[in-house]
Amino acid sequence: MTKFFQAFLTGIFFTFILDFFIFLGMFSNYIKLYKIDVYYSILFWDYQNPLIFFLVSAILGFIVIYIDNNKLSFSVLIVLFGISVSTLVPSVGHSLAELFFMQKNVSLKNEKHIFYGDIYYKGRGTITFYDNELKKIIILNKKELIEWTINIFQV
Numbered sequence: 001m002t003k004f005f006q007a008f009l010t011g012i013f014f015t016f017i018l019d020f021f022i023f024l025g026m027f028s029n030y031i032k033l034y035k036i037d038v039y040y041s042i043l044f045w046d047y048q049n050p051l052i053f054f055l056v057s058a059i060l061g062f063i064v065i066y067i068d069n070n071k072l073s074f075s076v077l078i079v080l081f082g083i084s085v086s087t088l089v090p091s092v093g094h095s096l097a098e099l100f101f102m103q104k105n106v107s108l109k110n111e112k113h114i115f116y117g118d119i120y121y122k123g124r125g126t127i128t129f130y131d132n133e134l135k136k137i138i139i140l141n142k143k144e145l146i147e148w149t150i151n152i153f154q155v
Contacts, residue, residue: 025087
């Protein structure tokens, strides 16, 4: 049982390192680019999927602790580390962040206006939104929004 906990904690350690670089790449190449007002720690916490995190932790812990082939364990960690550090390349980090955060062709409605455009980031209380009519990024308060829809067939 002790070896099981050691494997799981080791997996958590390596998964945190991998996640750190993934979110750092998205933060530097997307969040800073669009001047979105969010701290790294909030971004990391809000968009961390616990199920995926613990599943990857268990798998990595099993590979590192239970597999007796050190070359295999080291190779897997190096490949995963290389993939996670690749998000520091601007095009890779930006593309991954768009998959995580961006929603295209969305209409948002509050009491006074209807906004058409793209959601760049949904924060805890605000939405960073590119308005197609204004041709600029605006910040909308989530509490003031009445409805929002994704326009799939918009041309």
